[in-house]
Amino acid sequence: MKEIACWFDFASNYSYLSVLRLARQKEVAVQWKPFLLGPIFKEQGWDNSPFVLQKDKGDYVWQDMPRECAKYGLPWRQPSEFPRRSLLAARVALLGEHQPWMAEFCARTMLANFEHDEDIGSEAVIATILTGIGLDAAALLTAAQSDDNKVRLRARGEEARSLHIFGAPTFFVGPDMYWGNDRLTDALARATG
């Protein structure tokens, strides 16, 4: 089976595009790699998203997103809060990485943030998503916030650094790195070629 690894952050608007595109295709198996961009940005000396710190770039991104969403047939509403706290969603996603519900959870959580303008940092929003997929929300939220799982997410961040990841989404096909939703088509072509 052809494989692609997708490193993404639920707070990242360009990750939203890629997660939805990958969740809707069946040709390539996806290794989902939820992680947090925050610590990566901190290493650059940034205490927030570059789309917040660099005002002109940030303003541009909100012009770019509706066009990109139209291109890929995806819904779009600019979140009233950006970037949203993605820690809880990432912890839940870690539990789902090898579960059949992973793609659905990722897609619904991204849509909550970028279509429905919901606070994905809240337990209530994540619980509603989990319940909507037919999962035991209470049990998963408890497991997500266990010490073991917190350690796993920190290890994921160290793995990201060891791979020299500097942004999201980032894809790997074997050793080859592709950065940004704009490279997803190339990465998929590499995976299937």
Added chain:
Amino acid sequence: MKEIACWFDFASNYSYLSVLRLARQKEVAVQWKPFLLGPIFKEQGWDNSPFVLQKDKGDYVWQDMPRECAKYGLPWRQPSEFPRRSLLAARVALLGEHQPWMAEFCARTMLANFEHDEDIGSEAVIATILTGIGLDAAALLTAAQSDDNKVRLRARGEEARSLHIFGAPTFFVGPDMYWGNDRLTDALARATG
């Protein structure tokens, strides 16, 4: 006639891709807008290209460029010096903006930097390019470095800031901004659509 404005810096590797793509097409009229990224980056507090300041991103870019050049059928050699001094080339290009030789000068200067690994900051290299197109290199180099022309390049930089340009290449189709070679196809579609 359909029009696109192309803001670019001769030192910028992603500008190289777009300048060559635009120079080779005839469907859309190009308003060439040579400018310098340096002052834009300085306003961000950066004293060099982000591809130098952010090591992981910079390393990635040199993996990305050969793949991108292959995609567009363009030659590629990683410059032994990056970013190169693009001040002289920008000053000469300002003189050519509305001349029939502009596209050819831009393409040849970009190829000098990114195919032939030549120092486009040197008068000798720029003179050879100008002579190769059949132009009076000595006269153009003198005019390029006149006080009037220096003032014009500074005004171009102020125009870039007033348009909230934060990187290169940047395209405008009417009021709509498109950033990066990855958006050139979209910008051209907008110009012809």
